[in-house]
Amino acid sequence: MSADSPTQQIENDSLEDRLYTVRYDDPGDSHLDVKVPEVCAECETNDCVKVCPANVWREGEDGVPQIAYENCLECSSCRFACGYDNVVWEYPKTGGGMTFKHG
Ligand code: SF4
Numbered sequence: 001m002s003a004d005s006p007t008q009q010i011e012n013d014s015l016e017d018r019l020y021t022v023r024y025d026d027p028g029d030s031h032l033d034v035k036v037p038e039v040c041a042e043c044e045t046n047d048c049v050k051v052c053p054a055n056v057w058r059e060g061e062d063g064v065p066q067i068a069y070e071n072c073l074e075c076s077s078c079r080f081a082c083g084y085d086n087v088v089w090e091y092p093k094t095g096g097g098m099t100f101k102h103g
């Protein structure tokens with residue numbers, strides 16, 4: 001296959017590699033939380049975990065998600081996905097949050 005073939009396979013960076021290029025100005029406190037942990041413990045859908053593109057929400061052993069807020073892309077998906085309106089979502093206190101790097 002020639003180098004300029006339209007069918008040549010394009011090697012993309014992995015999602016983890018691309019997420020690594022996102023820089024987050026860490027305020028030291030999480031801008032994400034759950035309102036009532038007991039609601040999460042009873043929740044069977046874990047939609048917050050399913051929709052997050054950055055693997056921020058992770059299923060906890062007690063049913064309450066663990067939140068790696070430093071990886072957040074500020075897309076707000078978790079906020080609206082939770083059918084119990086149980087997500088606390090605020091803008092990071094730094095006001096800067098995350099930045100994307102291109103190229
Ligand atoms: S979807 Fe909502 S209620 Fe369910 S685990 Fe996530 S935050 Fe908790």
Ligand code: SF4
Nearest residue numbers: 052072073075076078
């Ligand atoms: S705002 Fe988006 S990236 Fe951040 S935790 Fe929620 S779903 Fe994940």
